[in-house]
Amino acid sequence: MATSHLVMAGILLLVLGLLYLLVASWGRSGAYKLAVGVAVAASLLLVWGNLAVGFIGSEDNPANLLYAGVLAVGFIGAILAKLQPQGMAKAMFATALAQFAVPFVAMAIWRPELNLGVLWVIVLNTIFAGLWVVAGWLFRRAGLAGAGLGR
Template sequence: MTLSQSILRVALGTGLLLLIPLAAKLFVPGMLWSPGDFLAAGIMLFGAGLTFVLISRMGDNTAYKLAAGVGVAAGLLLLWANLAVGLVGSEDNPANLLYLAVLAVALIGSFVARFRPRGMSNVMFAASLTYIVVTAIALFVWKPTGAAVEPNVHLLNVLVANGAFAAIWAVSGWLFRRASAPGSNLNQRLA
């Protein structure tokens, strides 16, 4: 499949996915998406799809493509959750901006690693570790003051949810590690 065909598929997939909240907005009274919400969702979905298409073309085995998909999904979920409800407290908590460091580690590290499987593995593990460190800083070091103080942040919920997100980055790292292994039975081309 050519690159332009892949981009067209991503655009069509994005449009189809956006039909779900559009239908909900038309038929569910509590669905309060604004045109800006649809635009943001479209940009994030199309951007994630395009990123996956471009990165997965750099690897020639199933493990690499799967690792790229998991890594891109981790980034998309991080952005979506942070914008929708926030990862620490509400979406208005300024500590949530710290999570941009995870994306920076993943993006900058990927370019430094030149998208090679072994380097990408290290980058995804670094993103997972950054996620954990950012969560600890947001919860225990950087205490918001004034209107940003949220007394109802349930520590266990935040730790479990953020632990799950960090684990997704680690799974991507493990899959990239598998993709770099010589003689791996995962070194098959996708049909």
């Protein structure tokens, strides 16, 4: 079983590394490349953490499938934005909102007992939402710099 997790981690690192190289090559500014790096790192940590231990309960808890929706928001947003900085910023802000909403959607569906574990899930999701906001801010900055409005 441990070997399959190792293989999955290797594939995940390879795919996300290639994704970073592909998307970062579209942008010329350092802010754009950093934004891509933050978004890819957030994606990696989100998938890896969920596969390893799960953020909501154990890794087998069906509530953890909600995180696929977070990644879908970012991926579809990136496609709609055509990887342009201002559109990517909006996609990352939408992804942050989706990330922040996950524990509340899970609580509405599964109605867990409110305890310290639930609070930690909310804190963890807030931290991840912050990563998506940072990526969005960096994309926004890259867009403003490309338009001659940023530093």
